[in-house]
Amino acid sequence: MNQLAKTKQALAKTKVRSMSTQVAEVRENINVVQEAMQATMKKDTHYGVIPGCGKPSLYKAGAEILIALFKLTFTPKAENLSADGEIRYLVTMELSTREGMLIGSGIGECSSGEEKYMWRKAVSDKEFENTPETQKRIKYKKDCEVNQVRVPPADMANTILKMAKKRALIDAVLTATGASDIFTQDIQDLPGGYIAPDEVVSNDNPEPIPTPEKAEVVQPQENSQSKVGDNLISVAQGKRFYAICKGRGMSDDYLREWLFFNYEYASSKDIDRSDYDAICNAAEVWKP
Numbered sequence: 001m002n003q004l005a006k007t008k009q010a011l012a013k014t015k016v017r018s019m020s021t022q023v024a025e026v027r028e029n030i031n032v033v034q035e036a037m038q039a040t041m042k043k044d045t046h047y048g049v050i051p052g053c054g055k056p057s058l059y060k061a062g063a064e065i066l067i068a069l070f071k072l073t074f075t076p077k078a079e080n081l082s083a084d085g086e087i088r089y090l091v092t093m094e095l096s097t098r099e100g101m102l103i104g105s106g107i108g109e110c111s112s113g114e115e116k117y118m119w120r121k122a123v124s125d126k127e128f129e130n131t132p133e134t135q136k137r138i139k140y141k142k143d144c145e146v147n148q149v150r151v152p153p154a155d156m157a158n159t160i161l162k163m164a165k166k167r168a169l170i171d172a173v174l175t176a177t178g179a180s181d182i183f184t185q186d187i188q189d190l191p192g193g194y195i196a197p198d199e200v201v202s203n204d205n206p207e208p209i210p211t212p213e214k215a216e217v218v219q220p221q222e223n224s225q226s227k228v229g230d231n232l233i234s235v236a237q238g239k240r241f242y243a244i245c246k247g248r249g250m251s252d253d254y255l256r257e258w259l260f261f262n263y264e265y266a267s268s269k270d271i272d273r274s275d276y277d278a279i280c281n282a283a284e285v286w287k288p
Contacts, residue, residue, distance in 0.1 A: 104176025
């Protein structure tokens with residue numbers, strides 16, 4: 001008997017186990033996520049692609065679509081780990097069916113010790129000069145130097161809690177829906193190994209500071225920390241964006257929080273032109 005005949009004989013005796021219900025459900029979930037990604041989700045609004053990373057990153061807006069798609073409810077549990085002047089929260093997010101069955105959970109942590117929450121641009125040269133040496137620094141960028149002062153941790157407490165909640169939500173959705181096979185974590189939460197080409201070095205820290213791909217650039221508003229675009233939108237574009245948001249029913253307070261929480265802009269005046277279309281598209285489909 002030749003090798004081919006032996007192989008056929010062996011295959012004939014092999015029993016193939018049918019796919020279990022659990023495996024079938026996992027496969028179905030993955031198919032549903034892929035269909036939602038193609039039919040409903042928009043790149044740069046619900047997910048994005050990071051250079052050097054194979055899988056797209058799931059954004060908060062995309063996580064909310066998957067929660068609605070699978071008809072889930074979420075329950076956050078926050079633990080305050082603040083100590084020694086540092087604001088720090090650990091949030092556990094539980095995802096359940098509407099009938100109350102727990103199907104997965106995720107965790108997320110945020111601290112005022114993170115680079116983007118520690119510093120802001122000085123409002124003026126006088127503020128920078130009058131700030132104690134231990135509470136200020138110069139941040140060197142490719143084309144300029146930025147005078148920065150420390151942000152009082154208490155001023156960022158609410159933002160830090162919400163960021164921890166956001167990270168936990170995305171982690172829970174990735175785990176519970178099987179979307180980890182398709183997406184990775186939010187672009188803002190990559191490990192420090194993903195360093196942008198323009199690393200920055202401060203005068204009080206000789207080590208390079210990793211800058212996330214979607215790097216935050218400090219802005220001049222006091223007690224606020226967000227990015228400011230290098231190529232700002234025009235006044236007319238800002239008015240159009242505001243009109244879209246008001247037309248969808250957003251209040252001014254909610255608009256500011258929505259813009260900062262999802263895109264890290266403290267004001268519509270700070271929006272970079274490269275982000276403008278994606279933000280407007282997200283506002284146009286926003287629902288109360």
